[in-house]
Amino acid sequence: QDYTFRATANSNENDEDYDGLVVFKNYVESASNGAIEVELFIGTQLCANGAECLQGVADGSIDIFVTTSGGAAGIFPYVQIFDLPYLMSDDRIAEEVLTNTDLTAQMRERALADSGDTIRIMTIGNTGGWRNFANTERRVTQPSDLEGLKIRTVVADLPQELVRAVGASPTPIPWPELFTSLQTGVVEGTKNGITDIMGMKFPDAGLQYLTLDGHAYMAAIWVMNNEAFTSLPPELQRVVVDGFAALQQATFASPKRKSIDAYAAFVDGGGDLYVPTPDEKVAFQEAASPVYDWFAQNVDGGDEMLTNFRAAITEAEENVNARRERDMP
Amino acid sequence: MAAILNSIRWLGALNAGALAVGRWVGVACMALMVVFILVQVFWRYVLSDPLPWPEEAARFGMLWLMVVAPTALRRGGFVAIDMIQRILPRLLGGVLALILLVLSLVVLVVAVRIGWAEVTGFSGRFTSSSLYYPTSGGWEKMPRAWMMASLVTGLAMMVSVVVELILRQVVRLAGRGGALPPIPEAVDVAAGAE
Amino acid sequence: MLIWFLPVFLVVLMIGLPVFFALLFAPGVMLWLSGQERDLVLLYRNMYNGMDSFPLMAIPFFMLAGELMNRGGITLRLVEFSQACVGHFRAGLAQVNILSSMLFAGLSGSAVADTSALGSMLIPAMEREGYTRRFSAAVTAASSVIGPIIPPSGIMIIYAYVMEQSVAALFLAGVVPGVLVGLGLMIVTNVIARRRSDFPPLRRRATWGEKGQASLKAFFPLLTPVIILGGILGGAFTPTEASAVAVAYAAIVSLFVLREMTWRDLPEVLLRAALASSVVLLLVGAAMAFKTVVALSHAPETLADFILTLAENPLILLLLINLLLFIVGMFLDAGPAIIILGPILGPIFTSLGVDPVHFAMIMSVNLTVGLATPPMGLVLFVASSVSGERVETIARAILPFLAVEVLVIGLITYVPAISLAVPRFFGFL
Ligand code: NA
Ligand code: NA
Numbered sequence: 001q002d003y004t005f006r007a008t009a010n011s012n013e014n015d016e017d018y019d020g021l022v023v024f025k026n027y028v029e030s031a032s033n034g035a036i037e038v039e040l041f042i043g044t045q046l047c048a049n050g051a052e053c054l055q056g057v058a059d060g061s062i063d064i065f066v067t068t069s070g071g072a073a074g075i076f077p078y079v080q081i082f083d084l085p086y087l088m089s090d091d092r093i094a095e096e097v098l099t100n101t102d103l104t105a106q107m108r109e110r111a112l113a114d115s116g117d118t119i120r121i122m123t124i125g126n127t128g129g130w131r132n133f134a135n136t137e138r139r140v141t142q143p144s145d146l147e148g149l150k151i152r153t154v155v156a157d158l159p160q161e162l163v164r165a166v167g168a169s170p171t172p173i174p175w176p177e178l179f180t181s182l183q184t185g186v187v188e189g190t191k192n193g194i195t196d197i198m199g200m201k202f203p204d205a206g207l208q209y210l211t212l213d214g215h216a217y218m219a220a221i222w223v224m225n226n227e228a229f230t231s232l233p234p235e236l237q238r239v240v241v242d243g244f245a246a247l248q249q250a251t252f253a254s255p256k257r258k259s260i261d262a263y264a265a266f267v268d269g270g271g272d273l274y275v276p277t278p279d280e281k282v283a284f285q286e287a288a289s290p291v292y293d294w295f296a297q298n299v300d301g302g303d304e305m306l307t308n309f310r311a312a313i314t315e316a317e318e319n320v321n322a323r324r325e326r327d328m329p
Numbered sequence: 330m331a332a333i334l335n336s337i338r339w340l341g342a343l344n345a346g347a348l349a350v351g352r353w354v355g356v357a358c359m360a361l362m363v364v365f366i367l368v369q370v371f372w373r374y375v376l377s378d379p380l381p382w383p384e385e386a387a388r389f390g391m392l393w394l395m396v397v398a399p400t401a402l403r404r405g406g407f408v409a410i411d412m413i414q415r416i417l418p419r420l421l422g423g424v425l426a427l428i429l430l431v432l433s434l435v436v437l438v439v440a441v442r443i444g445w446a447e448v449t450g451f452s453g454r455f456t457s458s459s460l461y462y463p464t465s466g467g468w469e470k471m472p473r474a475w476m477m478a479s480l481v482t483g484l485a486m487m488v489s490v491v492v493e494l495i496l497r498q499v500v501r502l503a504g505r506g507g508a509l510p511p512i513p514e515a516v517d518v519a520a521g522a523e
Numbered sequence: 524m525l526i527w528f529l530p531v532f533l534v535v536l537m538i539g540l541p542v543f544f545a546l547l548f549a550p551g552v553m554l555w556l557s558g559q560e561r562d563l564v565l566l567y568r569n570m571y572n573g574m575d576s577f578p579l580m581a582i583p584f585f586m587l588a589g590e591l592m593n594r595g596g597i598t599l600r601l602v603e604f605s606q607a608c609v610g611h612f613r614a615g616l617a618q619v620n621i622l623s624s625m626l627f628a629g630l631s632g633s634a635v636a637d638t639s640a641l642g643s644m645l646i647p648a649m650e651r652e653g654y655t656r657r658f659s660a661a662v663t664a665a666s667s668v669i670g671p672i673i674p675p676s677g678i679m680i681i682y683a684y685v686m687e688q689s690v691a692a693l694f695l696a697g698v699v700p701g702v703l704v705g706l707g708l709m710i711v712t713n714v715i716a717r718r719r720s721d722f723p724p725l726r727r728r729a730t731w732g733e734k735g736q737a738s739l740k741a742f743f744p745l746l747t748p749v750i751i752l753g754g755i756l757g758g759a760f761t762p763t764e765a766s767a768v769a770v771a772y773a774a775i776v777s778l779f780v781l782r783e784m785t786w787r788d789l790p791e792v793l794l795r796a797a798l799a800s801s802v803v804l805l806l807v808g809a810a811m812a813f814k815t816v817v818a819l820s821h822a823p824e825t826l827a828d829f830i831l832t833l834a835e836n837p838l839i840l841l842l843l844i845n846l847l848l849f850i851v852g853m854f855l856d857a858g859p860a861i862i863i864l865g866p867i868l869g870p871i872f873t874s875l876g877v878d879p880v881h882f883a884m885i886m887s888v889n890l891t892v893g894l895a896t897p898p899m900g901l902v903l904f905v906a907s908s909v910s911g912e913r914v915e916t917i918a919r920a921i922l923p924f925l926a927v928e929v930l931v932i933g934l935i936t937y938v939p940a941i942s943l944a945v946p947r948f949f950g951f952l
Contacts, residue, residue: 045818045866046565051473052572055452061565074455074473115451150379155458160381171379172459174577176683177761180691183950185758186373355797356790359587362580366767370760384577391580391804397794398801406802407541408856412898414539425538432535433544436551443567452568480571480808483801 003236005228007064008041008053010071014199016127016254017066017220018042023250024064028243032236038064050074054223058118063228066220068127070154076111078305080158082219084295085288086281088313091126094217095252096316098124103312110301112226120226123244125251127220128193129259132213133166135189136182136206139274143167143287151189152178159191161294162215166287179205193218195255198262203269210266211274213284220251333496334508340493341510347486348400355397358390365390382459389460392476395483403490403512420502427498434491437484444481448474525820528553532813533854542856543802546809550816562819566812573811573862574804577763578690581680582807583800584766585632588747588773590792592630593640595777595784597744601626602644604741609709611728614716616649617662618709624666625705626741628673629748630769632680634894634902635799637667642909653723656912657920664906664917665924666708668891671857673701675751675766678857678887681807685865688879690762691755692951693887696880696942700888700935707927715923743776756949803858810862823867830871837875841936844868845889849929852893856901860890877939880952884935884942892928895921 007025009017018040025038046062047053050071056062069082081087088094097103108121133140135149147167153159160170171187181187183205190197190207197207222244229240267273276284296303369383401407409429414422447453453474461468497509532549540548547566554562592598605622612618620641627637642663649659671678674694683690716722729737750772751765760768777784784792817823834840851860865886872882894902897918907914935941946952 041818043866046815047569048572051452051455052568055447055455055568056565058451059561059564061561074458077456118451148377150373150377155381155385157381157458169377169379170381171373172381172384173761174384176578176687177690177763180689180755180951181758181761184691184756186761352794352797355801356793359583359793359797359800360789362583363587363767363770366580366584366764367771370764370768374759387580388575388577391583391800392575394583394797394801394804395574396801397797398805401798401802406798407543408802408899408901408904409539409541410537410854410898411539413537429538429540432540432548436544436547439551439563440547440567440570443564444571447564447567447571476575477571480574483805 002035003228003232004037004039005063005224006039006041006046006061008046008056008062009066010044010048010050010053011042011127013042016125016195016251016258019254020066020125020220020222020247020251024243024247027246028239031239031242035236036239054119057223057225058115060118060225060227062225064122064222064224066125066127066222069219069221070156070159072221073156073158076107076114077299078110078301079107079219079221080156080295080299081302081305081309083158083162083216084291084306084309085162085215086213086285087309088217089317090214091252091256092320093313093316094126096320097309097312098219099248100319101312101315103308106308107221107305110305111223115226118226120224120229122222122224122229122241123248125220125222125248126218126255127251128195128218129255130212130214131191131193131216131218132210133189133191133215134197134202134207134210136185136208137188139209139272140211141274141276141280142283146189149189150187151191152181152187153191158291158295158299162288162291163191165290166284178202182207191215193255194259194262194266198265203266203271208270209272209274211276213276213281215284215288218255222247330500330503330505333500334505337493337496337500338510340489340496341512344399344403344486344489344493345513347489348403351396351483351486352400355394358393362387362390385457385459389476392479395479396486398483399486399490402487403494423498423502427495427502430491430495430498434488434495437488437491441481441484441488444477444484448477448481453477524557525553525559525816526822526825528816528820529822536854542859543805543809546806546813546859550813554816559819562816565815565819569815570808570812574808576684578680578684579804579807581675581690581763581766582632582677582803583796584763584770585675585677585680586636586799586803587793587796588766588769589631589633589636589640590796591770591773591777591784592744592747593636594788594792595773596781597630597773597776598623598627598640598644600737600741600744600781601630602641604737604745607729607734607737610726612709612713613725614712614722615726616645616652616654616723617658617712617716620645620649620659620662621666621705621708621712624663624669625673625702626745628670628701630675630744630773631670632675632677632766634667634670634891635905637670638663638902638905639909641667642906646906646910653721655721655920656910657916660906660910660912660917661920661924662708662712663910664895664900664902665921665928666705667902667906668895668928669701669704671891672697672704672888674698674748675762675769676887677803678861678891679883680762681858682861682865682883682887685862686869686879686883688883689951692880692946693883694752694755694762695946695949695951696884697887698945699941700884700931703934703941704888704928704931707931708924711923711927743780747772806856806859807862810859813859814863814866817863817867826867827871830868837872837877838937840872840875841877841885844872845885845932845936848886848889849893849896852890853896854899855893856899857887857890857894860893861886878943878952880946881939881942885932888935889932892925892932895925895928 011017050067051074053065057065069079072079143166149168150171151163151168152173153170155172163170173181365383365387373379455473456470460471528549536545602623605619609618646659679693903914
């Protein structure tokens, strides 16, 4: 082969990131007729967190990496738009935003500029569905039920603002300490996707109440070292771009399939799964609304990217509605 | 030889000063780390009002403990298997010790060069997630570079220490070991999370 | 080509390059020789990020707590308490040494701290009473490996950090194995004492009054583990925070209750802890960097395939692994060994059905015992510098104790309940 790409994801082989990478590797290696080889490093072997891995992508010691919006916030703060609550209504809208609007291209441009033309956003997929509020204490049907609960967040200001807005106390706990902290009561809740909740066996630690408020889309931002990409001949660039498109589809599909078993296991284990009514969802949205202003004012490039994001969502909703109408008799 | 002895005295004094500063920074960091974490526990458990910053602030302190490590290095507190050195005849053992010091120096110099590029380059531009510093225009997020500078500072101090140790070893090999000024306080600092 | 960093590492380590530099030099040189200079920056970055971790902070804190207790006279109270309990046994002071190590283990996370704190007190005392110096030093070294087995434990913190396990579960899992090692050492001491005629005569049994006095004095120090584990289990704080609480508690007891320490002693205590911590943190960082090259060279896959061709039966594999760990433990500190080998060996055994917490115990206890084996036995070095006896002499005197420790490793390996019962009882499994 002529090109070897090092791809890494800080998760494990049960994660949707891995599913995406397997699809990518398979597509790229065969479509390039073996000219490109993709080496997978799953876990924290090469780098252990968003900041560290993005540094690696910037200097070319890592070619391909997937980060959550939180992981990239330290250098591209505006990617946190995906953590803004209740903007996209469901998977179909989110996928339309990420495939058929200019949002990804706008982010790519901005990220290239901010990284001195080193980090290129290739595509944005999903990792783990949507974030929901889950807790060890009680069923949550409205924001006031969250009041007084200590909810674990990452050490980043946007998720903390959100938790504060709905009346709970944001508590930074490192991920590896979270299980014990839930079990002993250091914190009473989390905001994670169902596959992470089940993967970490949080219900065993008492996390038994889950409200499907779907407050944030768990976007997975796939980046590549810009030079590694642009130095490819055009026909191989095309293979890589198509590979990322296939990867994106795989990461859209994988959490949907995985979450079925995860939800079933959660309920089988005695978990209380609550789906808020449309009215209740509105109550959550209203409670969370201060976060948007906070984001536009406090986050570097936040205002601009939020405007882009809202425009993309409107466009996506129109597209989807038009197609829906066409598909119905 | 006199020139070497002279430079050892100068470098030794410089190292002794820098290391003393480093030790006081380390003492302060250690104390602050404890305070930060106690604040964190108190606010969360007693007041039920968790604070976002103590975790990162305490990590900041822990990273700056690095400036104490050169003291350990100068006093021989870095663990090594010295069996072979002791088995070898004196002269050979001394030459081996010199070679090992040079290898250490190579590692340190390469590390300092990379580390400096890291602090001043793209990596250092990431911002901290919960720490701010005051500027004339209000509070700004602290760049990660301020944390990253800890390791490269510690390593740079070690470069200076190893250069001194190399010069001392050269003098010893020349049979003038008796003329060397002693390194004070051989506190045993055997490493061990163990 | 890159895989040659392993032999290079062994060579530079054996000729005496400090572990920290060896961990960086070998991978660095091989990356350079194979034209992968861009990856040198990965090495540096993983070292830095390896140290930049919240859970690791428990290591400096437990070291500081240990320093405070030693300076504050807490160690002395523990020894007096042990004396009242087992001082009248055959080879009384040796038994006191072992029991003190077990108690000290509940406060400290480090075998080195144990050896230097208890050794500097008990080795001279044992010599005065008529034990040989080599025997005294050997008992001290052998029993101090209990330090990181009974919680709190620096090694378990590192294991949990690298392998993403629950620190609390590992801490609880260490209780029974630690007590077993202690009991085993006490039995061996008794057997040796029966066969030797040159041991000092029996001491008198402490009166109930003396026992009461000693217990009273040891009350506050002995409360430390209760506060640490109770606070963790009760949800007041995380294991990392518990280590800071332990520091505060030790400071309060030393400064205000026992009053053997003054504020003016504080800077030196802080400095000693900072010195030891900085070296350990560097080692952890360097080992994390080393681990990166382990991954880049695809060593884990090669090694896993190789290990699985040796035997299919997990029981036989566990025996082989114990052998491997014991040998590695002779040459490498427990911390770096865990960082490098844990990610390679852990997944193999969990996929064979071994509980991750159980495997953590097998690995940690084995590597901890390695601290008392030459040529790279940290505890032996410290025992030697505390007692003035040569490392080689202590290494010979320690053999019967090592034998019982190897026996306990066997028990831990083949009876999972020894490790798992306590964490299971508290709902951590
Ligand atoms: Na311990
Ligand atoms: Na050893």
